[in-house]
Amino acid sequence: MQLNPSLNAAALALLGLSQASAAADAVPGWTFEGATLIYSEADGRVQAAEPRFRATRNWDSGRSLSMGLTLDALTGASPNGAAPASTPQTFTTPSGNGSYTIAAGETPLDDTFRDTRVALDASLSTPLGRRNTLTTTLFASNEYDYLSIGAGATIARDFNLRNTTVSFGVNVEQDRIEPVGGAPQPLSRMPAEGEPRASREASVSKTVIDVLASFTQVLSPVSLVTLTASLSKSDGYLSDPYKLLSVVGADGEPLRYVYEGRPDTRLKQALYGEYKRFVYDRDAWTISLRLMSDDWGVFSQTVDTTYRWNFGARDHLEPHLRYYRQSEADFYRAALFDGEENQIGEASADPRLGAFDAITVGLKYGHTTRGGLPWWVRLEGYTQLGRSAGVPAEAADGLAKFDLEPELTAVLFTTGFRFGR
């Protein structure tokens, strides 16, 4: 007998199964999911295609195994960190064997990067007694210059007639980076094409340890709230080996370029709250807030909301709005003043460490076929608006003629489906 998924889930809930295990996905058997993201930045910048596949097996015992494959193909141009200049600028490629030239007044973009990532993950959830669930996860991800492996475990316990769920998790990740041309010394000068270079480390690594504690509370038959606190500690090589900074004179024009250098540790902490409510006996409204800060001086706030309008028995439209604001890292510099690179130990002009606001606006349409198979499409626009930061006072007048925080806009198209069970 083919049950309506939500009725089926409700029936499971009546049997006293926990909220998570009562989800429609928990029907015994195999479920297969496929989804693809097409990401496209304006002005020929980053283009990405990211298909994902997932197979999940649920057993009557409540145990479930989920295995995922992600592919990620990237191309296009990315800011190399240098500031615009009044004359054309020539940069050496990371290998040291080539160069590219940027027109006067333009934001320097490195268009030589292409990358394909393959990632695998597997997670096993096992009930421990009637109230606990242990989930263990393994993952690995590989690019031509990057290898990441990791493992995690989360234990969740239900209380209060399963109206309260508390969970604790830990995740450890080990990354090995083999940058093209080796890892440059922080704040060392970018050599010209073909120029002999100082020896570089061919392989560097970093370790990331995450811990989190989460609390989910059912507030009423139609609402619930989740609160999560998390800590993330990174150690090792945290710089981007391909990012540069301009060293400029008082006129704001570049004298030379140096490679960026970031601290070799980072401690992030985040608080996340999510509230969900079923409204008009038909729709689902979700709003979340995240606060994050780290010892690099970054503080960010994120507000995210969706409203799922179930306008038909098998159709929904879901508008999405996200607002994000971050402050710049302490060592973020739009450029360095002449000689400054010898006086400081850390600096980065990576726009991702600068101060900016970002807005995402999107709309999703979802449909469930008569056979009970759901699919969906989502179209979103993402815009980053930079705020001025990290401009050296000695060169502020000279740099004022350039756009140091160009706007970033991207279009994201996502589609997915699920079948099985």
Place this chain on the structure above:
Amino acid sequence: MNPLRLTAMTLALALVSGCVTVQPWQRGTLAREDMQPGGEPALAAFDDHTYFSKEASSGGRGFGGGGCGCN
């Protein structure tokens, strides 16, 4: 009844009702797929990866992760 006592009782009632226990047979709505915390998992994964690659923040609702050279 004096206003202070009325306020205290109203507050206490609000607190108690905020912690009301929802019985298993009242959970049909909460068991709906669109009422699961975190939303559609594939979308959440795409969003986390995109924002991790473009912003200085990551994680919050789950592990910060990364596993790529994109940041």
